[in-house]
Amino acid sequence: MRAFIFPGQGSQSVGMGKALAEASPVAREVFQEVDDALGQHLFKLMTEGPADDLTLTENAQPAIMANAIATLRVLEQEGGVRLSEKAVFVAGHSLGEYSALCAAGAMDLATTAKLLKLRGQAMQAAVPVGEGAMAALLGADIEAAQKLADAAAEGEICTVANDNDPGQVVISGHKGAIERAVAMVKDFGIKRGVLLPVSAPFHCPLMQPAADAMKHALADAAVGAPVVPVYANVLAAPISNPMDIRARLVEQVTGRVRWRESVLAMFDAGVSDFVEFGGKVLAPMVKRSAPDANATSVVSMDDIEAVLKGF
Structure with a gap:
C-alpha cells in the first residue's frame, strides 16, 4: 500500500519548478493556472527570485503547493496513472495538507492557491514581527x-x-x-x-487571528470529499467528510502538526511506500519514524520516470 505526501514551508527555493515546466506542458499549465488564480507572476518569482520575496509566507505557501501539484500532475497525465488507484491515503505537512487535499480532488487548484495565499497573509499578520x-x-x-x-x-x-x-x-x-x-x-x-x-510563530495559540480568518474563508470555499482519505495534521488520523476537513484545517493553524504520529499510523494501517511530491524534506522524516518503510522524493522528470517504473 502506498501514500502520497506533500511538503510544507521551508522546501521552497529559487529555481523550483523551472526544469519541470521546461520539460512538460502539463506542469506549465499548473503554474499558469495558479498565476491566474492569484493575479500575480508567482511562477516568475519561483524561478527567478529574489529569494527574500519567495520566502515570504504568502508567496512560499502557494508556491510550494503549485510545485507539488505540478509534479503530481505530470506523473498522472504523462504517466497515465490515477491517484485513487496508486495511493490509499494522502497527507501533507502543515500547508502540505492543502496540497494533499488538492491532489485528492477535495479542492480545485485555484481554490487551493487562493486559500494558501490568504493563509500566508493571515499568519504573517497575526503576530507583529519580532514578537x-x-x-x-x-x-x-x-x-x-x-x-x-x-x-x-x-x-x-x-x-x-x-x-x-x-x-x-x-x-x-x-x-x-x-x-x-x-x-x-x-x-x-x-x-x-x-x-x-x-517570520511568525506558526502552529501555536498566537496564531488565533489567522485561524479566525481561515474559518471565515473555508466556510465559503468549495470543499468536497477526497478520492482517498487525508490524514489530518491535528488528528494523525484519516478524514474524508468535507465539514471535518474544514474544521481540521482551522484547528491546524494553531494546533500541532502530528507528523511522526501520522506516519506511524499510516504504516500501521499497511502503508509500506511513501511518495513525496515536490520536495525532499518528508521522505527522510518518514524513514526516521518508520525505518522499515520505503520513502521516495519526486522532484524531477527523472524522479517521475523512476517512480513510474515502480508502479
Whole structure:
C-alpha cells in the first residue's frame, strides 16, 4: 500500500519548478493556472527570485503547493496513472495538507492557491514581527520537548508546534520563551536547539487571528470529499467528510502538526511506500519514524520516470 505526501514551508527555493515546466506542458499549465488564480507572476518569482520575496509566507505557501501539484500532475497525465488507484491515503505537512487535499480532488487548484495565499497573509499578520519565534530541537523526543516548553514558558506561550520524527521537534511561541528554551536544552537531555529563520510563530495559540480568518474563508470555499482519505495534521488520523476537513484545517493553524504520529499510523494501517511530491524534506522524516518503510522524493522528470517504473 502506498501514500502520497506533500511538503510544507521551508522546501521552497529559487529555481523550483523551472526544469519541470521546461520539460512538460502539463506542469506549465499548473503554474499558469495558479498565476491566474492569484493575479500575480508567482511562477516568475519561483524561478527567478529574489529569494527574500519567495520566502515570504504568502508567496512560499502557494508556491510550494503549485510545485507539488505540478509534479503530481505530470506523473498522472504523462504517466497515465490515477491517484485513487496508486495511493490509499494522502497527507501533507502543515500547508502540505492543502496540497494533499488538492491532489485528492477535495479542492480545485485555484481554490487551493487562493486559500494558501490568504493563509500566508493571515499568519504573517497575526503576530507583529519580532514578537514570536520558532526553534528546532534536535535529538529531542516529544516528551522531552514538552517538558522543556513548559519550563521555558514562564507565563508566555511556548508549545510544541511540529512533532516531525523521533529526533526532531519544533517549538513555537513568544520570542523570549523560545530563546529561554534554546538556552535550557541541555538540562532536558536535548542535543541542540536552533532558532529557525521564520517570520511568525506558526502552529501555536498566537496564531488565533489567522485561524479566525481561515474559518471565515473555508466556510465559503468549495470543499468536497477526497478520492482517498487525508490524514489530518491535528488528528494523525484519516478524514474524508468535507465539514471535518474544514474544521481540521482551522484547528491546524494553531494546533500541532502530528507528523511522526501520522506516519506511524499510516504504516500501521499497511502503508509500506511513501511518495513525496515536490520536495525532499518528508521522505527522510518518514524513514526516521518508520525505518522499515520505503520513502521516495519526486522532484524531477527523472524522479517521475523512476517512480513510474515502480508502479
